[in-house]
Amino acid sequence: MKSIFTTLKKAAPAAAFTLAMAGGAALQSCSSGPGEGSATAAGVASDAAQAVYVAPGKHDEYYSFLSGGFNGQMSVYGLPSGRLLKIMPVFTQHAENGYGYSEESKAMLMTSHGFVPWDDLHHPKLSRTNGMTDGRWLFANGNNTPRVARVDLSTFETVEIMEIPNSAGNHCSPYPTDNNEYVIAGTRFSVPLDMKGGTADVSMDEYKDKFRGSISFIKVDPEKGDMDLDFQILVPGFDYDLANGGKGPSSDWVFFTTYNTERSGTLKELGASQNDRDYLAAVNWKLAAKYAAEGKAKEMPAYYYHNKMDKDSHIAKSTIKKSVRYLLPEDCPGMMYLIPAPKSPHGIDVDPSGEHMVVSGKLAATIPVFSFSKMQDAIKNKEFDGEINGIPVFKYESVLKAEVKEPGLGPLHTEFDGKGNAYTSMFVSSEIVKWKLSDFTVVDRMPVYYSVGHLMIPGGDTHTPDGKYLVAMNKITKDRYLPTGPELSHSAQLIDISGEKMRMLLDFPTVAEPHYAQAIKAEKVAPNSVKFYDLAKNKHPHAVKKEADASVTREGNVVRVKMTAIRSHMTPDNIEGVQVGDTVLFHVTNLEQDWDVPHGFAVMGANNAETLIMPGATQTLKWVPKKEGVYPFYCTDFCSALHQEMQGYIRVSPKGSKTPIAFSTGKKKQNIPGTASAK
Amino acid sequence: MKAYHKVLMMIASLSLGLLFLFPMWKIYLKAPQYPEGLEMHIWVNKIAGDTEGAIQNFNILNHYIGMEPIHADSFAELKIMPYIVIFFMVTGIVVALLGKRKLVLSWTVLLMIGGAVGIADFYLWLVKFGTNLDPTAPIKVPGMTYVPPLFGNKTLLNFEALSLPAWGSFGIFLAILLAALVYFFSRNTVQAKATKKVLA
Numbered sequence: 001m002k003s004i005f006t007t008l009k010k011a012a013p014a015a016a017f018t019l020a021m022a023g024g025a026a027l028q029s030c031s032s033g034p035g036e037g038s039a040t041a042a043g044v045a046s047d048a049a050q051a052v053y054v055a056p057g058k059h060d061e062y063y064s065f066l067s068g069g070f071n072g073q074m075s076v077y078g079l080p081s082g083r084l085l086k087i088m089p090v091f092t093q094h095a096e097n098g099y100g101y102s103e104e105s106k107a108m109l110m111t112s113h114g115f116v117p118w119d120d121l122h123h124p125k126l127s128r129t130n131g132m133t134d135g136r137w138l139f140a141n142g143n144n145t146p147r148v149a150r151v152d153l154s155t156f157e158t159v160e161i162m163e164i165p166n167s168a169g170n171h172c173s174p175y176p177t178d179n180n181e182y183v184i185a186g187t188r189f190s191v192p193l194d195m196k197g198g199t200a201d202v203s204m205d206e207y208k209d210k211f212r213g214s215i216s217f218i219k220v221d222p223e224k225g226d227m228d229l230d231f232q233i234l235v236p237g238f239d240y241d242l243a244n245g246g247k248g249p250s251s252d253w254v255f256f257t258t259y260n261t262e263r264s265g266t267l268k269e270l271g272a273s274q275n276d277r278d279y280l281a282a283v284n285w286k287l288a289a290k291y292a293a294e295g296k297a298k299e300m301p302a303y304y305y306h307n308k309m310d311k312d313s314h315i316a317k318s319t320i321k322k323s324v325r326y327l328l329p330e331d332c333p334g335m336m337y338l339i340p341a342p343k344s345p346h347g348i349d350v351d352p353s354g355e356h357m358v359v360s361g362k363l364a365a366t367i368p369v370f371s372f373s374k375m376q377d378a379i380k381n382k383e384f385d386g387e388i389n390g391i392p393v394f395k396y397e398s399v400l401k402a403e404v405k406e407p408g409l410g411p412l413h414t415e416f417d418g419k420g421n422a423y424t425s426m427f428v429s430s431e432i433v434k435w436k437l438s439d440f441t442v443v444d445r446m447p448v449y450y451s452v453g454h455l456m457i458p459g460g461d462t463h464t465p466d467g468k469y470l471v472a473m474n475k476i477t478k479d480r481y482l483p484t485g486p487e488l489s490h491s492a493q494l495i496d497i498s499g500e501k502m503r504m505l506l507d508f509p510t511v512a513e514p515h516y517a518q519a520i521k522a523e524k525v526a527p528n529s530v531k532f533y534d535l536a537k538n539k540h541p542h543a544v545k546k547e548a549d550a551s552v553t554r555e556g557n558v559v560r561v562k563m564t565a566i567r568s569h570m571t572p573d574n575i576e577g578v579q580v581g582d583t584v585l586f587h588v589t590n591l592e593q594d595w596d597v598p599h600g601f602a603v604m605g606a607n608n609a610e611t612l613i614m615p616g617a618t619q620t621l622k623w624v625p626k627k628e629g630v631y632p633f634y635c636t637d638f639c640s641a642l643h644q645e646m647q648g649y650i651r652v653s654p655k656g657s658k659t660p661i662a663f664s665t666g667k668k669k670q671n672i673p674g675t676a677s678a679k
Numbered sequence: 680m681k682a683y684h685k686v687l688m689m690i691a692s693l694s695l696g697l698l699f700l701f702p703m704w705k706i707y708l709k710a711p712q713y714p715e716g717l718e719m720h721i722w723v724n725k726i727a728g729d730t731e732g733a734i735q736n737f738n739i740l741n742h743y744i745g746m747e748p749i750h751a752d753s754f755a756e757l758k759i760m761p762y763i764v765i766f767f768m769v770t771g772i773v774v775a776l777l778g779k780r781k782l783v784l785s786w787t788v789l790l791m792i793g794g795a796v797g798i799a800d801f802y803l804w805l806v807k808f809g810t811n812l813d814p815t816a817p818i819k820v821p822g823m824t825y826v827p828p829l830f831g832n833k834t835l836l837n838f839e840a841l842s843l844p845a846w847g848s849f850g851i852f853l854a855i856l857l858a859a860l861v862y863f864f865s866r867n868t869v870q871a872k873a874t875k876k877v878l879a
């Protein structure tokens with residue numbers, strides 16, 4: 001089967017492409033029996049089990065962060081074992097720990113559209129120092145309601161989410177520069193901007209005249225990581241797909257792939273596939289920042305949310321921003337250029353030397369590699385072929401270095417091993433293709449199952465790749481695992497790239513869609529991992545730091561329960577005087593100062609979720625009882641031998657009842673360690 | 680006594696200062712779910728641990744078996760002991776300055792007695808905590824007591840307890856050793872004096 005495929009490819013790429021699109025399923029089905037997957041063992045290294053085996057109690061060499069795509073979360077896997085370590089909620093409510101449900105975290109998901117409890121998280125990007133991943137933060141994009149999030153890798157918690165105005169489909173995002181000077185976010189969908197921070201009510205027929213894209217430049221505080229939208233560039237109304245920062249000589253530049261340069265407003269599947277060439281946009285971000293600083297930026301009204309989690313109180317607060325600065329390329333000579341690229345490109349990847357810009361055009365038969373030095377010459381010699389919105393367009397040949405011939409079908413994304421090789425994922429022919437940057441020839445192929453999207457090499461998008469492993473992220477799994485009904489998991493495949501030939505090592509199902517990923521040596525992250533929060537530094541206004549201070553107070557219709565949790569009881573655990581229709585706020589403080597002792601809190605009939613409280617922290621769950629009676633609450637995280645006993649009751653009386661507020665824990669003087677030892 | 684005897688005697692009394700810099704005794708606990716271990720540090724003036732929350736963690740674990748919570752306020756000794764140490768340091772320096780051999784001996788013996796009393800007191804506390812258990816405790820093992828070892832290790836349910844003197848105690852040991860050496864080496868100086876007397 002493989003040889004037929006190769007022959008076809010060599011003979012007529014276009015024909016093979018069509019065949020693969022139409023016949024992929026048929027070809028797969030001919031070899032799969034009733035049980036296990038087709039070509040199960042193809043390419044699997046004979047010592048694969050040994051290569052990925054991490055013995056019980058041992059740690060993985062790498063952390064990898066796989067985006068969850070349509071689940072709006074991020075999953076943390078150890079490599080090479082593929083062990084799932086954690087799911088980090090970012091843009092999506094997480095009932096499991098109360099993220100987006102607890103009173104403290106709700107503000108994280110606020111936007112100009114109100115509370116948006118879900119998003120589509122595509123691209124995680126690690127923060128950088130001198131062009132290398134530094135393990136401090138992880139940036140991620142929300143695609144649907146344009147947002148950029150920052151996860152703190154000392155706590156593995158989402159600590160900041162910034163909404164992006166003048167954007168729609170924040171796909172081309174978030175791309176950090178060498179020292180996180182900027183995290184850059186481009187819009188996938190161009191929209192008609194009303195220049196007041198919203199989109200205008202115009203007919204879709206006016207796409208060509210009225211629709212515009214935007215590229216946002218988010219400043220990042222070098223110490224704290226706090227984000228701030230510095231300015232935007234308003235760009236032609238294309239679709240901006242992916243981006244990559246330059247390196248070394250090109251590190252002042254960032255490159256963006258675009259499609260739908262036809263500016264079609266409907267049936268983009270065809271409309272955006274008419275031109276043979278779309279563009280690679282090159283933006284000199286340093287020059288852009290200079291123009292913005294020197295007063296070239298104009299200001300327009302805007303309305304967008306910036307949500308930050310306070311590290312001492314664990315309370316998220318939203319700030320509404322009311323204006324945004326913008327640059328127009330036509331006012332800023334030398335800031336932006338367009339390079340013709342094969343139609344509807346996806347990946348743009350700059351090699352570690354900073355010289356080669358590799359464009360993976362998913363509908364193209366070759367992979368064009370552009371040259372940064374040729375681009376510099378072309379700028380000098382004005383080798384242009386017209387302009388769009390005042391942006392010069394280069395002649396294709398003036399910037400082209402070479403084309404990788406017959407790479408496979410549907411090239412999507414390329415990363416590098418730092419040893420002179422590039423690896424490109426082939427969506428249509430379901431394979432990873434290794435080629436040389438020296439002579440642009442293909443040297444190896446590895447089938448993957450099936451329809452690989454992005455691939456990832458630890459640091460493979462930075463100055464200094466760590467060329468040991470490659471992770472292929474596959475959209476389709478069909479017969480690869482035990483079937484689970486119509487909805488099947490996506491998968492990740494781990495490939496050893498340390499030698500001449502790629503070796504398939506491991507294949508594991510993933511949480512939702514692993515769209516793109518990052519990985520980093522464990523030693524850059526693990527030593528900074530927080531074990532618990534210092535109770536003494538807890539600045540939550542409703543925290544109680546010892547059991548003696550626990551209280552229940554009525555403020556009109558609101559009953560505030562300031563509760564403590566410690567192995568293995570809650571204080572108070574008997575509460576009375578609550579009435580039907582009251583808003584009860586359980587502010588639960590976990591008094592523990594020990595590693596791995598979270599307590600959970602859940603109360604019967606709660607319409608939100610539970611909340612998990614980490615040691616030293618305070619979390620609040622809102623509860624509105626609708627009927628009189630007695631309701632149990634309990635600890636949901638198995639904390640100790642007497643976890644099952646860690647429970648209490650809250651009595652709800654009819655509205656207007658005379659039952660006074662009362663609360664207690666235990667009947668007589670008892671041995672309660674929280675009282676005894678908490679300061 | 681010669682000058683170097685006096686200096687040695689001063690070092691002996693100053694080495695007691697280690698008690699203010701380091702714990703006297705350490706109790707290490709290890710259990711399957713505590714791979715990182717849990718340490719209680721007994722100082723001359725406080726009870727602490729290897730982390731801020733260590734004592735709270737000891738108390739949380741101990742309350743299941745009905746042990747009384749441990750906190751610094753329950754030990755009057757912790758308030759008195761620093762003064763006793765200071766007393767020994769001051770008198771030690773005075774002894775060094777006076778250079779009287781007999782005083783060196785008395786100081787050393789007194790310090791040895793003080794140290795022994797301290798260890799005995801510590802043991803009594805261990806017994807008290809280990810045996811005086813709340814009858815309403817959730818975990819009751821018939822006949823089981825939880826007296827931690829004074830020295831060495833012992834298995835208590837799922838915990839392995841190891842108890843060892845720490846650098847603070849080494850200060851007392853050093854003081855006794857150095858003072859004893861001063862007493863020993865200075866014997867000739869006294870004999871010389873005695874000889875002189877005889878000859879005169």
